[in-house]
Amino acid sequence: MQSVLEGGSKNGKKPFDGLMYAVFSLGDSSYKYYCRGGLEVKTLLRRGGGTEVVPAGFGDARNPLQDDVFEEWEEKLMEAVEEKCGVAFTAGSNLPPKPQLVFRFAPEKPVSASPYPLPPSLLEPSMQFPAEFKVQARTPRTERRDDGSFILHLVLNIEGYTLSYQAGDHLAIYPANPPNVVEEYRSLLKITEKDWLTPVELCTSTNARARASLRNSLPACVALRTVFERYLDLCGRPRKSLLRVLSKYCSDPAEKALFTELLHRGVKENGKDGENPIPTPLLMSSHTYFSSCHCRTLLDYLRKFPSCCSIPVGHFVEMMPRIQPRLYSIASDMMTHPTTVEAFIRIIPDGLASQYLERIAVGEKLTAFIRKSKFHLPAKCGGRPILMIGPGTGVAPMVGFCYRREALMKRHPGATHGTMILFFGAQSRATEYFVRKEMECWCLHEEGKLQAPDTVPSSLICLLDLAFSRDQSEKYYVTHLIEKHKDLLVQLLTSTEKGGCLLYLSGDASRMARSVEQALLKVLQCAGMTRSAASEFLRKMEQDRRYMKDVY
Structure with missing residues (x-):
């Protein structure tokens, strides 16, 4: 950056004098350097003499409405360009846009035996064949x-399939839409029974961009019903761009005006559930229009604005986002579970995958694949200590690690195996200690105490400590366990004996992972490091693959 600035300032002018710019950066807020590239570009342009047209915008991959965030920023940019540059923008057409792909019924085509006959991506070799x-x-x-959520222990039979996995990999599951939701869409869009059961295709047009998008449209030739069941994300929050297209299909002028106003301003409803309230325009962010008008899904909009259901089914299929596979950390290992794969999954009542997993019964089949990760135990630990921090379902890969260690200890009884430590946290011991059965097998001594050397019988987990946040008046988290065992952790983390300690962190990225990292920094500072030195120490551990994270 400095070389660019210096190189352009030789004649007394800054390299970007007279340049007007706007920056929108995409990133993931769970990462340490969220949108850092965009911030650096913005700094470079500003220091180089450029003039910012509108404040920088930031899109977060963790926000399901990030497309709307960009559109709002883009609207502000257009207004600023009109004002500062004298460029006039014409209003868009009120007519629906033309479809980019060609949708057709193909009764002559055989229906695919599987809705996912091809790998989900040819560009990502870590994805194995879905089955x-x-x-x-x-x-x-x-x-x-109280919110209706609970932990489900899911076991899939993989016998007869040529696949492999190990603890730390991910189980990717393709969910399906609820049957009642699918049927209501069919009814609202007035799809006949004959069309519903007919195979369909979404063909490319002459548009290169459309041709690229086709690869993610219809993975197989299936009945239209299957398209709605397995491919279209019917239950997610709709993007504003989709709603804008839908509003242009409203044949009722009053509905169209109201829908358009809703997209621009949001609404406030007066009335009770079950009534037909009159929306009142408000000056509010469009992020609130979902909850403010009780419209969370596209189905809610179709109910409120029935005249927009005139959208052709082909255009509807083209516009709808696709169902994405849900990733879950595997809680088993092939060394001990050669014919099954296991996962601990928090079931959330309004989640698409959660509803699907609640519906599916033992003996039924679901479509899934194994996604390889790098969150693994090394092939040879060489007696190195292993510290695992996994609150909630973040404990899943740690359970898999313990299974793998158990198998290795049986296979090599004379080998040296390092100390294994696990910190687990949940809300309540009585209701949320869902790995109690496994822990009672692997930790045979007092909880919270480090097993003394040469203890008989020897435990697989040498130190197990638990934090149940709501079992006492003050909240108690895994970060408190880090503080409690700080002397031991300093000794483990800073020792280089046998290659140094291995640290694994898994679970929630938004708050837990950051809190744990802050707690680790404090522990290292207690050992005499400055904060910057402690931060660099953890960074070096990550670089050397001694500190690994699987956060989501």
């Missing part, structure tokens, strides 16, 4: 919380 696996077991491991 239909039988559900061998599905057991609730916790009671339902």
Whole structure:
């Protein structure tokens, strides 16, 4: 950056004098350097003499409405360009846009035996071939919380399939839309029974961009019903761009005006559930229009504005986002589970995948694949200590690690195996300690105490400590366990004996991972490091693959 600035300032002028710019940066807020590239570009342009047209915008991959965030920023940019540059923008057409792809019924084509006959991506070799696996077991491991969520222990039978996995990999599951939702879409869009059961294709047009998007449209030739069941994300929050197209199909002038106003301003409803309230325009962010008018899904909009259901089914299929596979950390290892793969999944009542996993029964099949990761135990630990921090379902890969260590200890009984430590956290011991059965097998001594050397019988987990946040008046988290065992952690983290300690962190990225990292920094500072030195120490551990994270 400095070389660019210096190189352009030789004649007394800055390199970007007279340049007007606007920056919108995309990133993931769970990463340490969120949108850093965009911030650096903005700084470079500003220091180089450029003039910012509008404040920088930031899109977060963790926000399902980031497309709307960009559109709002883009609208502000257009207004600023009109004002500062004298460029006039014409209003868009009120007519629906033309479809970019060609949708057709193909009764002459054979229906594919599987909705996902091809790999999900040819560009990502870590994704294995998707297949239909039988559900061998599905057991609730916790009671339902007040919000209706609970932990499900899912076991899939993979016998007969040529695939491999190990603890730390991910199980990717393709969910399906609820049957009642699918049927209501069919009814609202007035799809006949004959068309519903006919195979369909979404063909490329002459547009190169459309041709690229086709690769993610219809993975197989299937009946239109299957397209709605397995491909279209019917339950997610709709993008504003989709709603804008839908509003242009409104044949009722009053509905069209109201829909358009809703997209621009948001609404406030007066009335009770079950009534037909009159929306009142408000000056509010478009982010609130979903909750403010009780329209969370596209189905809600179709109910409120029935005249927009005149959209051709082909254009509807083209415009709708696709169902994406859901990734879950695997809680088993092929060394101990050669014919099954297991996962701990938090079931959330309004989640698409959660609803699907609640519906599916033992013996039924679901479509899934194994996605390889780098969150693994090394092939040879060489007696190195292993520290695992996994609150909530973040403990899943740690359970898999323990299975793998168990198998290795049986296979090599004379080998040296390093100390294994696990910090687990949940809301309540009585209702949320869903790995109790596994922990009672692997930790045979007092909880919270480090097993003394040469203890008989020897535990697989030498130190197990638990934090249940709501079992006492003050909240107690895994970060408190880090503080509690800070002397031991300093000794483990800073020792270079046998290659140094291996640190694994798994779970929620938004708050937990950051809190744990802050707690680790404080522990290292207690050992005499400055904050910058402690931060660099953890960064070096990551670089050397001694500190690995699987956060989501």
